[in-house]
Amino acid sequence: MSTTLTLTRGDITEQAVDAVVNAANSTLLGGGGVDGAIHRRGGPDILEECRALRDGTYFRGLPTGAAVATTAGRLPARWVIHTVGPRFTHQEDRSELLASCYRESLRVADELGARTVAFPAISAGIYGWPMEDAARIAVETVRAAQTSVEEVRFILFDEAAYEAFARQVR
Structure with missing residues (x-):
C-alpha cells in the first residue's frame, strides 16, 4: 500500500x-x-506527559532524530509525536538525522495505529535548514518508508514552504 502525500498551507494545530x-x-x-x-x-x-517522559526514559532529553508520542490534549488530533530535528550546519552533513525524524515518527505512528499523520517542515524554521533541502529529505524519506500510514499531510506555514514541498511532490 502506498501512502498519499497531501500539502496544506496552514496551522498544524x-x-x-x-x-x-x-x-x-x-x-x-x-x-x-x-x-x-x-x-x-x-x-x-501534553506538558504533563512530556514531564513524565523526562522523569523516566528521556531524563537526558529526547535524542535528535528520535520520536516519542503523547496525548494531543485539546488538539483535534489523537496523539502528538514529538521528534527533535537537527540544527543545520555547513560543517557537517546531518541529513540522515533529519530523515530519521520522519522515519521514526512514522514508526511511532504505526505502533499507535495512526492512519493519518500531519508533519511540519522539520528543522526548516529556527534550526536553519534550507527549505528546498528540508522538503527534498522529507518527501524522499516518507515515500521510501515502510509504513501503514495511509495519508501524510505536510502542513506548511507559508507560501515559500508550500512551493518548496510542491516541487518535491511533483
Missing part, C-alpha cells in the same frame, strides 16, 4: 488527523515555533 508531529526540542518541555504552538493549543496534558 488545526489538523483533524490521528497524529500531529511536533518539531520539538530535546527537553520536550515546549519552546518556540511549532513546538510552542502545539503546547499552547494542546494544553497542559
Whole structure:
C-alpha cells in the first residue's frame, strides 16, 4: 500500500488527523515555533506527559532524530509525536538525522495505529535548514518508508514552504 502525500498551507494545530508531529526540542518541555504552538493549543496534558517522559526514559532529553508520542490534549488530533530535528550546519552533513525524524515518527505512528499523520517542515524554521533541502529529505524519506500510514499531510506555514514541498511532490 502506498501512502498519499497531501500539502496544506496552514496551522498544524488545526489538523483533524490521528497524529500531529511536533518539531520539538530535546527537553520536550515546549519552546518556540511549532513546538510552542502545539503546547499552547494542546494544553497542559501534553506538558504533563512530556514531564513524565523526562522523569523516566528521556531524563537526558529526547535524542535528535528520535520520536516519542503523547496525548494531543485539546488538539483535534489523537496523539502528538514529538521528534527533535537537527540544527543545520555547513560543517557537517546531518541529513540522515533529519530523515530519521520522519522515519521514526512514522514508526511511532504505526505502533499507535495512526492512519493519518500531519508533519511540519522539520528543522526548516529556527534550526536553519534550507527549505528546498528540508522538503527534498522529507518527501524522499516518507515515500521510501515502510509504513501503514495511509495519508501524510505536510502542513506548511507559508507560501515559500508550500512551493518548496510542491516541487518535491511533483
